[in-house]
Amino acid sequence: MAATLSTALDVYFTGHNSDPKRTNFFTKPLWQNPNRKLTIYCKSSKSPPKGTPNLEESGTKNPSLSEQLRPLTRTTISNTTKEESPLLSKPKSIWVNPTKPKRSVLALQRQKRSSYSYNPRVRDLRGFAYKLNASGISEGDFLAALEEMPHPPTGENALLILNSLRPWPKTQLFFNWIKTQNLFPMETIFYNVTMKSLRFGRQFQLVEDLAHEMMNDGIEMDNITYSTIITCARKCNLSHKSVEWFEQMYKTGLMPDEVTYSAILDVYARLGKVEEVLSLYERGRASGWKPDAITFCVLGKMFGEAGDYDGIRYVLQEMKSLDVQPNLVVYNTLLEAMGKAGKPGFARSLFEEMIESGIYPNEKTLTALVKIYGKSRWAQDALELWERMRQSRWPMDFTLYNTLLNMCADLGLVEEAERLFEDMKQSDHCRPDSWSYTAMLNIYGSGGNVEKAMALFEEMPELGTELTVMGCTCVIQCLGKARKFDDLVRVFGISIERGVKSDDRLCGCLLSAVSLCSEGRDENKVLACLQQANPKLVGFVQLLLEERTSFEDVKEEFKGLISNATTEARRPFCNCLIDICRNRNLREKAHELLYLGTLYGLYPGLHNKTGDDWCLDVRSLSVGAAQTALEEWMGTLSRIIQTEETLPDSFSAQTGTGTHKFSQGLANSFASHVKKLAAPFRQSAEKVGCFVATREDLVSWVKSRVPSPAITA
DNA sequence: GTAGGGTTAG
Numbered sequence: 001m002a003a004t005l006s007t008a009l010d011v012y013f014t015g016h017n018s019d020p021k022r023t024n025f026f027t028k029p030l031w032q033n034p035n036r037k038l039t040i041y042c043k044s045s046k047s048p049p050k051g052t053p054n055l056e057e058s059g060t061k062n063p064s065l066s067e068q069l070r071p072l073t074r075t076t077i078s079n080t081t082k083e084e085s086p087l088l089s090k091p092k093s094i095w096v097n098p099t100k101p102k103r104s105v106l107a108l109q110r111q112k113r114s115s116y117s118y119n120p121r122v123r124d125l126r127g128f129a130y131k132l133n134a135s136g137i138s139e140g141d142f143l144a145a146l147e148e149m150p151h152p153p154t155g156e157n158a159l160l161i162l163n164s165l166r167p168w169p170k171t172q173l174f175f176n177w178i179k180t181q182n183l184f185p186m187e188t189i190f191y192n193v194t195m196k197s198l199r200f201g202r203q204f205q206l207v208e209d210l211a212h213e214m215m216n217d218g219i220e221m222d223n224i225t226y227s228t229i230i231t232c233a234r235k236c237n238l239s240h241k242s243v244e245w246f247e248q249m250y251k252t253g254l255m256p257d258e259v260t261y262s263a264i265l266d267v268y269a270r271l272g273k274v275e276e277v278l279s280l281y282e283r284g285r286a287s288g289w290k291p292d293a294i295t296f297c298v299l300g301k302m303f304g305e306a307g308d309y310d311g312i313r314y315v316l317q318e319m320k321s322l323d324v325q326p327n328l329v330v331y332n333t334l335l336e337a338m339g340k341a342g343k344p345g346f347a348r349s350l351f352e353e354m355i356e357s358g359i360y361p362n363e364k365t366l367t368a369l370v371k372i373y374g375k376s377r378w379a380q381d382a383l384e385l386w387e388r389m390r391q392s393r394w395p396m397d398f399t400l401y402n403t404l405l406n407m408c409a410d411l412g413l414v415e416e417a418e419r420l421f422e423d424m425k426q427s428d429h430c431r432p433d434s435w436s437y438t439a440m441l442n443i444y445g446s447g448g449n450v451e452k453a454m455a456l457f458e459e460m461p462e463l464g465t466e467l468t469v470m471g472c473t474c475v476i477q478c479l480g481k482a483r484k485f486d487d488l489v490r491v492f493g494i495s496i497e498r499g500v501k502s503d504d505r506l507c508g509c510l511l512s513a514v515s516l517c518s519e520g521r522d523e524n525k526v527l528a529c530l531q532q533a534n535p536k537l538v539g540f541v542q543l544l545l546e547e548r549t550s551f552e553d554v555k556e557e558f559k560g561l562i563s564n565a566t567t568e569a570r571r572p573f574c575n576c577l578i579d580i581c582r583n584r585n586l587r588e589k590a591h592e593l594l595y596l597g598t599l600y601g602l603y604p605g606l607h608n609k610t611g612d613d614w615c616l617d618v619r620s621l622s623v624g625a626a627q628t629a630l631e632e633w634m635g636t637l638s639r640i641i642q643t644e645e646t647l648p649d650s651f652s653a654q655t656g657t658g659t660h661k662f663s664q665g666l667a668n669s670f671a672s673h674v675k676k677l678a679a680p681f682r683q684s685a686e687k688v689g690c691f692v693a694t695r696e697d698l699v700s701w702v703k704s705r706v707p708s709p710a711i712t713a
Numbered sequence: 714g715t716a717g718g719g720t721t722a723g
Binding site: 110111113114159162163164166188189190191192193194195196197200222223224225226227228229230231257258259260261262263264265266292293294295296297298300301327328329330331332333334335336362363364365366367368371397398399400402403405406435438439442468470505 | 714715716717718719720721722723
């Protein structure tokens, strides 16, 4: 197969420029580009059925879309940055050169389904299919039962049965049986129905086998066939296959209709290929296509995943200008997207707009909104919404209940969560499940309520609720902070017995517990747990604690350790390791680790310099790491002061405000460390969570204490 | 699940 659409577009959009930023085809639509030369798209004059690939000719007479677009790869398009919002400055999509009509990329008429007259045998046949669906029936019994079909297996009757069979192995058996009976020609619809059933079972290989069979037997593949293949591949995480078959369709001379087209847009959207999606979208629009709500869902979801607020606004604007009314699914998708783009206020207005337009929210709508308010710490809005949900008797399901519990965890609403959890226990349909227990363990764990967390931990197996690794992590963290190391070891052992597979986050919590242990028995017990979960991490701790370990050894091992850890776990690992060193008075090693962490990008934005202010931002650091960073900073500053380089007017250190109810209070420990060093930082009156010092105070402090081992470390 | 496309939980 020729270059795929994605490779062609990759070249096109990146061109000679390696900058992957968004190109500005919105400000200058492709079809207004004078350099544009699209290969004339031509249908094969010969007559294999439309849609059936002719393997010898494919790629020559009917160019794929990527081949049509290939000349564009030579076009230079300037880049714009995201901040310029090219989406919003997009002019109307008007074809300006009528002498060279633009080649269409999709058929404007949706494929018509064949209409069938009412089959009076429908009840009998369905009933027969349901019997075949009964579980436990063997292949032999199944085939034997087919002899007792209540009506003769005409095409119409067979189709009705085929449509009612599930799961896929039965559909497949029946499909193969009708083929061997040879009673009527196998039309496209039989393949389409069978493929759909296979798709439910995520059997892409079987779907593809059927597609090849159609090609070999000269059976027409239509838009329904292709869209089923494309979505099946996508659902099986085989997006390259989706793209291949989409390309294949163009080569056979079959134009995608809007369903197939939006299916492929979804494939690209899920691959995060925003530029390709927008190019296809614009090409479709230029062909006279009026996208429907489903297409806008695809676009909205894509922009949400990218956290692209401008993109979401673009979708809303396009719907408005095309007079497409958003439906419930569109609203749900856009709400979710607004959350991902970090726009709780816009999500709130969109929700109100939806209600005003007369659309009732469903569970998914409310789940999206509750999640947004929780994550944004919008307690008042969250509680008001919750009250409104109760009063309006809006629908609830498991996900919504559990999202409400997670919202309570985010906002520190312990009593509300307990009430809700009790409601769930009393309910008929939404008894607390593994997610609910995990949420409650999170609430008790992060709130330091050891007794209640342990009670739930004990209760779970009695009710047959599965313990998740996250639930286990919450309990371990809670016990570590409470310094109940014997219980911690017991909980770890039980969790592993209960089938919890430890991950990097759990290891991070164990490592954090190690940092809280005093040297000796407790430490050894916790390290023994960690040894089971991640022996390399234990090896590294031991290396650190050995006196004679050189910086080079630490550096080498640290690199291996960090590159094996998941991205989210890397900084916590480094923070805990620094804490462990500081607790053992291995201050130099703590500084080495902070240096290495910075070197490997674990602390981006730690230092921020503007002309009149130098700022140390320790908000993502542990207590020990923050102290180390402060010392390091003071050391650097004293060297700068001694060499009499230019300094700003003020210095500041950000510890954060600790808005979260359960946060550790980094500010307090930072304040006491500043005091210990007698450094001239004061809590800022205007900015909470910010410590400030003037240049004069800092310079005189540095001069008064030089030389000091602490600041030259 | 009515031959094909879109939305909820660390």
